[in-house]
Amino acid sequence: MPFVExxxxxxxWDEQGHGAPVLLIMGLSYPSYMWHRTRPVLTEHYKTIALxxxxxxxxxxxxxxxxxxxxxxDAAAVLDAAGIESAHLFGVSMGGMIxxxxxxxxxxxxxxxxxxCTAAGGPTAVRAEPEATQMLMTRDKxxxxxxxxxxxxxxxxxxTPRERxxxxxxxxxxxxxxxxxxxxxxxxxxxxxxxxRLSGIAAPTLxxxxxxxRLVPPGNGKLIAERIPGAKLxxxxxxxxLFFTDQTEAxxxxxxxxxxxxxxxxxxxxxxxxxxxxx
Numbered sequence: 001m002p003f004v005e006x007x008x009x010x011x012x013w014d015e016q017g018h019g020a021p022v023l024l025i026m027g028l029s030y031p032s033y034m035w036h037r038t039r040p041v042l043t044e045h046y047k048t049i050a051l052x053x054x055x056x057x058x059x060x061x062x063x064x065x066x067x068x069x070x071x072x073x074d075a076a077a078v079l080d081a082a083g084i085e086s087a088h089l090f091g092v093s094m095g096g097m098i099x100x101x102x103x104x105x106x107x108x109x110x111x112x113x114x115x116x117c118t119a120a121g122g123p124t125a126v127r128a129e130p131e132a133t134q135m136l137m138t139r140d141k142x143x144x145x146x147x148x149x150x151x152x153x154x155x156x157x158x159x160t161p162r163e164r165x166x167x168x169x170x171x172x173x174x175x176x177x178x179x180x181x182x183x184x185x186x187x188x189x190x191x192x193x194x195x196x197r198l199s200g201i202a203a204p205t206l207x208x209x210x211x212x213x214r215l216v217p218p219g220n221g222k223l224i225a226e227r228i229p230g231a232k233l234x235x236x237x238x239x240x241x242l243f244f245t246d247q248t249e250a251x252x253x254x255x256x257x258x259x260x261x262x263x264x265x266x267x268x269x270x271x272x273x274x275x276x277x278x279x
Contacts, residue, residue, distance in 0.1 A: 027093025064184020
């Protein structure tokens with residue numbers, strides 16, 4: 001199994017598929033296996049590289065906190081280990097924060113940027129409702145099963161079938177986070193801010209957000225898209241935080257269309273686009 005050592009931690013990564021490289025960065029306390037719906041679709045056309053962020057999955061759990069910039073350097077180390085100079089980046093939630101930081105720290109290594117269900121931090125961020133924040137701050141005191149169940153109302157659309165939610169939890173169950181790893185990642189999120197720097201991102205960018213996201217409210221996606229020059233914003237109806245579970249086909253259609261545009265060199269330069277996706 002491939003690992004790379006970076007700043008005091010062994011980071012797990014693997015690659016699947018062939019073609020232009022796409023680096024996949026998952027969110028808070030989620031292992032790379034949570035790309036189980038999206039990765040097979042991408043792998044048909046692209047070489048996908050996925051990592052377990054430090055503190056989760058097969059990666060080490062060193063003492064925290066884990067600053068977002070540190071986790072971005074882990075991602076850069078993974079690309080180095082894979083022998084890849086530049087890649088398309090796709091990050092969701094905390095992974096979207098890592099992707100933003102990566103694009104700011106290593107701009108020449110970013111072919112394009114997909115930022116899913118994420119925020120840019122700082123005082124301008126649209127805050128979640130108090131119940132969602134309380135849930136995040138107390139999950140480390142819950143049993144693993146309780147910690148998996150507590151976020152469900154905040155991260156899935158109310159119309160999503162329970163069996164799809166159970167599929168996601170089953171994928172994660174062998175890799176439920178240790179409390180210290182979860183807290184160290186959460187501390188990194190709380191301390192991070194990129195909003196004031198986003199205008200420095202030059203890579204073609206897709207911002208994708210579910211309209212019913214209660215964990216990271218959709219206003220955060222709008223703020224990011226307004227700050228990154230030429231960014232394209234897509235809001236998915238009847239989708240919450242885990243939009244790739246709530247509206248899998250709609251999400252994949254938007255993502256593949258964007259990546260294909262980059263490959264063809266025909267990405268739109270019309271500035272900020274806002275569109276609705278029919279599901």
